[in-house]
Amino acid sequence: MSWVTKTLSSSLGRKLLMGVTGLSLIAFLLVHCGINACIFFNDGGETFNKAAEFMGTNWLIRTAEIGLFLGLIVHIVDGLLLWKSNNEKRPVKYAVNGAANSTWYSRSMGLLGTLLLIFLVIHLRHFWVVSRFTDEITSGKETLFGEMKEVFENPVPVVIYVLGCISLAYHLLHGFQSSFQSLGWNHPKYTPFIKSVGTGFAIIIPLIFAAMPIAMYLGIIK
């Protein structure tokens, strides 16, 4: 085994991978949220469609998309493997679990991540597959904004998306600050700042995301 694979397959290396890929996904969320928030201009999706077209056609963005998916796959696979191997480290479980010594969401990252994965499959099927693998949008028959309106006419996807946003919020609430710790970045000067930014990010971003299907369903955005 080379020193690189040996390091990355160690317990610390695998956490580093989770942290680095997690941070890149956080950066993606910021961009994704910013682009999608264009629907709040309430201009019939004009600004949003322009932004979406730029994201879909710019070669730099398309290249970054490949990196995003690679990072996402590493985050999912490494996360599931860590979940499995960590579970095996206590073959006989405790009979009594006492007073909480940590937050429930920090102990449930595997579960929250799995919920997010299920949501992601539904979400990609709704929009990404349509825009990349059909000619509905490129042919001008349909716009991404129109697609959003169509999906969120139905209350079922709206509920699924809101639940997805709640899972995302709790996943980020632990994941944001945890990724810095895994990178070794814990310092009295920066950690309080990282923690407050992380908490703000974990609340605000999913809140904006959740507002989109709700606003569309209620007809606030036309």
Add this chain to the structure above:
Amino acid sequence: MEGNMNLTLKVWRQKNSNSEGRFETYDVKGISEDMSFLEMFDVLNERLITEGTEPVAFDHDCREGICGMCSMYINGQPHGPNRGVTTCQLHMRSFKNGDTITVEPWRAKAFPVIKDLAVNRSSFDRIISAGGFVSVNTGNAQDANALPIAKPDADEAFMAAACIGCGACVAACKNASAMLFTSAKISQLALLPQGQAERSIRAEKMVAQMDEEGFGACTNTGACEAECPKGISLENIARMNREYFSAVLTSK
């Protein structure tokens, strides 16, 4: 020492590492609230011996919170309900008359049960042997002031060195991870000039040994820090991460 507390104890009994264990229920009477938790077990064991049955095996040594031997998982918490104390420093006044108390051994793949509540923590010794030491030439001890160390550095190293290696961090962690322990042992030496000579190989070797022993990975829940009787900080784990990654990037 006589008291008026009557308690029901549910204690994990296991003959040896190969046998199946089970909970046994004991009624203990006349316990004083000034007794330590271990003294309460002494009372139970005295009675079991007079009755001609096998006493409960549990680890203990100094009974003043510095040796790191006592290791009981009491009502779902390592070292019981109080923060910053070991089981020997836990007093019966922390419980109420009539309480039912469940006592389990540390549970971890890397800490197999030897008997009843006693677990084998030699995996910790092997992590220390892998790199948690400094090599010095024998001879006369050198002057204490020959190596100037800033007070804050000395304090920080001492805070890490306060780890008694009891294993409560592993017991508390949902992944049975030994990172708080290993990181404290790496930190106490990395922060001092005496630890610099072996600094680059120490983290690499100790982390490799920790993984080999079958401890889990860290998910930064902070349960270890919350349950640690010596208040070892999570900052040590971040330091270990830095030490480890800079070591693997530069070692030859």
